[in-house]
Amino acid sequence: MSSSRNFSRRQFLTTAAGSTAASVLARPAIASASANLFGATRSFDLGISGDLLPWRDQGVINTSRSPYAKLHGVPVHAVTIEEGFWYKRRKTNVEKSIPTMREELESHGRMNNFRRLVGKSSAPQIGPYFSDSDIYKWIDAVGWALQSGDRPELHRITDSMIHDVVAIQEPGGYLNTYYQGDRASLRMSQHDQEVGHEMYCLGHMIQGAIAYYRATGDTTLLDAGMKMVDGFVIPNYGPGPNQKPIISGHPEIEMALIELYRTTGKKQYVDLAGHILHGDDRWKIDPHRIVYMFCGVPFTTRTKLEGHAVRAMYACCGATDYYLETGDPAYWKTLNTLWEDLTRRQMYVTGGVGARAQWEAFGDPYELPNAQAYGESCAAIGNLMWNWRMLAASGEAKFADVVERALYNGINSGMSLDGTTYCYRNPLAFDPSSGDKIRNPWYDVTCCPPNIERTFSSLPGLFYSTSKDGLYVHLYDNSLLDWHLEDGTPIKVQQRTNYPWEGEVRMTVTPANAREFTLYVRIPWWAEAASVAVNGKAQSGARAGEYLAMRRNWKPGDVVSLNFPMTTEVLAANPRVAENRGRVAVRRGPIIYCMEQIDQPNGVSLADVSLALDSKSGGEFQSEYKPDLLDGIVVLHHRGGVLETSSATEALYGPVSLATPKTRQENTTFIPYYVWANRQSCAMEVWVPYMRT
Numbered sequence: 001m002s003s004s005r006n007f008s009r010r011q012f013l014t015t016a017a018g019s020t021a022a023s024v025l026a027r028p029a030i031a032s033a034s035a036n037l038f039g040a041t042r043s044f045d046l047g048i049s050g051d052l053l054p055w056r057d058q059g060v061i062n063t064s065r066s067p068y069a070k071l072h073g074v075p076v077h078a079v080t081i082e083e084g085f086w087y088k089r090r091k092t093n094v095e096k097s098i099p100t101m102r103e104e105l106e107s108h109g110r111m112n113n114f115r116r117l118v119g120k121s122s123a124p125q126i127g128p129y130f131s132d133s134d135i136y137k138w139i140d141a142v143g144w145a146l147q148s149g150d151r152p153e154l155h156r157i158t159d160s161m162i163h164d165v166v167a168i169q170e171p172g173g174y175l176n177t178y179y180q181g182d183r184a185s186l187r188m189s190q191h192d193q194e195v196g197h198e199m200y201c202l203g204h205m206i207q208g209a210i211a212y213y214r215a216t217g218d219t220t221l222l223d224a225g226m227k228m229v230d231g232f233v234i235p236n237y238g239p240g241p242n243q244k245p246i247i248s249g250h251p252e253i254e255m256a257l258i259e260l261y262r263t264t265g266k267k268q269y270v271d272l273a274g275h276i277l278h279g280d281d282r283w284k285i286d287p288h289r290i291v292y293m294f295c296g297v298p299f300t301t302r303t304k305l306e307g308h309a310v311r312a313m314y315a316c317c318g319a320t321d322y323y324l325e326t327g328d329p330a331y332w333k334t335l336n337t338l339w340e341d342l343t344r345r346q347m348y349v350t351g352g353v354g355a356r357a358q359w360e361a362f363g364d365p366y367e368l369p370n371a372q373a374y375g376e377s378c379a380a381i382g383n384l385m386w387n388w389r390m391l392a393a394s395g396e397a398k399f400a401d402v403v404e405r406a407l408y409n410g411i412n413s414g415m416s417l418d419g420t421t422y423c424y425r426n427p428l429a430f431d432p433s434s435g436d437k438i439r440n441p442w443y444d445v446t447c448c449p450p451n452i453e454r455t456f457s458s459l460p461g462l463f464y465s466t467s468k469d470g471l472y473v474h475l476y477d478n479s480l481l482d483w484h485l486e487d488g489t490p491i492k493v494q495q496r497t498n499y500p501w502e503g504e505v506r507m508t509v510t511p512a513n514a515r516e517f518t519l520y521v522r523i524p525w526w527a528e529a530a531s532v533a534v535n536g537k538a539q540s541g542a543r544a545g546e547y548l549a550m551r552r553n554w555k556p557g558d559v560v561s562l563n564f565p566m567t568t569e570v571l572a573a574n575p576r577v578a579e580n581r582g583r584v585a586v587r588r589g590p591i592i593y594c595m596e597q598i599d600q601p602n603g604v605s606l607a608d609v610s611l612a613l614d615s616k617s618g619g620e621f622q623s624e625y626k627p628d629l630l631d632g633i634v635v636l637h638h639r640g641g642v643l644e645t646s647s648a649t650e651a652l653y654g655p656v657s658l659a660t661p662k663t664r665q666e667n668t669t670f671i672p673y674y675v676w677a678n679r680q681s682c683a684m685e686v687w688v689p690y691m692r693t
C-alpha cells in the first residue's frame with residue numbers, strides 16, 4: 001500500500017507545510033464584487049421545485065423524494081432528546097465544545113485565511129490546504145444544533161463568519177482560501193485534484209450550508225456553494241468534450257452534490273456526482289493513488305475496502321446517495337459487497353475502522369491491531385453516515401446496528417466528557433509509556449473535532465424514520481418525537497428509559513387520531529431474549545437484529561413496552577485477528593467495555609491480569625451503576641487472575657510450560673470504552689486475556 005507518492009493528511013503537514021508557511025498572501029479584494037451579492041443575510045425558500053419539503057422539515061439527509069429510499073428521516077427539530085444518556089453529552093457539545101472549537105479555529109488563524117483575502121487581516125495563510133473544511137464542518141455542527149433551539153449569540157457569530165467566508169468568492173464562483181491569491185494557477189490541476197482537497201472543501205461548504213439552511217432558512221452560504229458549482233465546476237469540469245476531467249482526491253463532494261440536489265431539485269448535481277463516482281479515464285492515475293483515494297476508477301469495480309479509511313467511507317456514502325436517487329443495481333451490489341467486507345473483516349468491535357496509522361488506511365483482512373489501531377474518529381463517523389444511508393435504502397436493521405455500535409463506542413470515545421478535548425485516533429489498547437497524548441484540544445489537522453460535534457448535533461435526526469406504511473424507531477433514549485406520518489397524521493412518541501444502562505423502554509404512541517399503520521421497533525443485534533408488549537399484551541416475533549413490525553390500529557396513548565435484557569456478554573474475535581487470540585472483549589447492551597489500570601486493585605499491572613471465565617458464556621459479572629463516576633456509568637466487576645510472578649521480571653524467551661500459570665484471584669473492573677482516558681493517562685485494553693476456571 002505504501003507509496004511515497006501517496007499523501008495522508010497528517011503526512012502532508014511534514015511535506016507541504018513548509019511551502020504553505022512560506023507563501024505570501026497577495027491578492028486583496030474581490031470583496032466589492034461579492035459584497036453586493038452576499039452582503040446581507042438572505043432568508044427564504046429556494047423555491048425551485050414546488051414539491052420539495054420546506055427547508056426546516058428536511059432530515060439530516062433529505063430522502064423525502066429519493067425514489068430508492070424506503071425510509072425517510074425526520075428533521076432534527078422533530079425529536080427532543082430529554083434528560084438521559086445523550087442529553088448531557090449534547091448539552092456539553094453545544095455549550096462547551098462548539099464555542100471552544102470556534103475559539104481554537106480563530107486562534108489558529110483559520111478564519112483569518114478568509115479575511116486576509118479581502119484585506120481584513122494581515123495574517124499569513126496558515127494550516128493545511130483543507131483548513132477551510134474545518135470552518136465548514138463547524139458551521140455544519142452549528143446548523144444542526146440550532147435546529148434543537150435557537151441560540152442567538154451562536155447564530156449571530158455564525159452569520160458573521162459566513163459573511164467573512166462568502167466575501168472572498170470570486171465573480172466566477174471560485175472560493176477556496178488556499179487556492180486564491182498566489183496559488184490560483186494551481187487550481188484543479190491533476191496533481192491538485194488528487195491531493196489538494198478543493199472539491200473536498202467545496203463538499204463540506206455545501207454540507208455546512210445545507211445544515212445551516214435547514215436550521216435558519218438562511219441561504220447565504222448555500223448560494224455561495226451553488227455559485228461555485230454552477231459557475232465554476234460544471235461549466236469547466238465533467239465528461240463533455242469542452243470540459244476537463246474531475247476526480248475526487250478525497251471523496252466528500254459526491255454526497256454533498258446529491259444533498260444539494262435534494263435541497264434544490266437541480267438534477268445536474270446528481271449527474272456530476274455520478275460522473276465523479278465513475279471516474280474519468282482521460283487521466284492516468286497512479287494505481288497506488290487509486291487505492292489510497294478510493295476514487296479514479298468506477299466505484300462499481302471496487303470489491304474491498306482499502307486505502308485511506310475516511311476517503312473510503314465517504315466514497316461509500318456518496319455512492320449510496322447516488323443509488324438512493326438512481327437505483328443503479330451495480331451500485332447496490334458493490335455497496336453490499338463492501339459492507340460484507342467491512343463487517344466480516346475490517347471493523348473494530350467499537351465500530352471504528354481504519355487499522356493502519358500509515359496512510360490512515362484499512363489494513364489487510366483481519367488486520368485489526370489494538371494499541372496500534374488508528375481508528376480515526378472521522379472514519380467511525382463515516383461508518384455511521386454510510387450505514388445511515390444503507391438503512392434508508394433498505395430498511396434493514398443490520399445497518400442501524402452498525403450506526404448504534406459506532407455511535408456509542410468508536411465515535412463517542414472521540415470527545416472527552418468535558419467536551420473540550422478530542423481523540424484523533426481511537427486505539428483499543430494503550431500503554432502510557434508510549435508518551436502519546438490521546439486527547440487534545442487542537443490538532444493541526446483538526447478534521448475530527450468538528451466532525452464529532454456535527455454528529456452529536458444531528459443525533460436527534462437519527463432516532464426515527466417514516467416509511468409509506470408507518471414509523472421506524474432506530475435508537476432509544478428519553479425523547480419526544482413530534483412529527484407526522486407520511487399520510488399527514490400528526491404523531492407524538494414519548495420514550496422513557498434508562499437505556500443503555502437498563503434495557504426497558506416505554507414508548508407512548510399518540511397519533512392525532514386512531515390510525516392504522518405499522519410501527520417498526522428495532523431489536524438490537526445483541527438483544528437475544530428481547531420482548532415486546534403493546535398495552536401489556538405480549539407481541540410475538542421479536543428477533544435480535546431485526547425490526548419488529550407491528551401493524552394495527554394505533555390509538556392515542558397506546559403503550560409499547562420493550563425489554564432488551566442487559567446481560568453482559570464476553571465476545572471472541574475471529575481467530576484470524578492475530579492480536580485477539582486468547583483474548584476476549586466485554587459487551588453490555590450496545591456498550592463495549594475496557595479495563596483501565598486506575599480501576600484495578602493497587603499494585604496490579606494490567607499486563608498481568610486475565611479474566612477468569614467459567615464454563616458459562618461470559619461467567620458472572622456484577623454490574624453497578626455509579627452516578628458520580630465519569631458522568632454516570634455502569635461499571636462491571638468480575639473475577640480475574642493476576643500472575644504471581646510479574647511478567648516484567650520474566651525473560652523475553654524461555655522454555656514453554658504447559659502448566660497453568662500461578663495466579664492469585666483479584667476483582668477486576670471494567671468501564672465503558674467511550675469514557676477511557678478521562679482521568680489520568682494509564683494503561684487500557686479492550687481485548688483482555690482470559691483463563692478458564
Ligand SMILES: [Zn+2]
Pocket residue numbers: 376377378379424446447448449451
Ligand atoms: Zn478526522
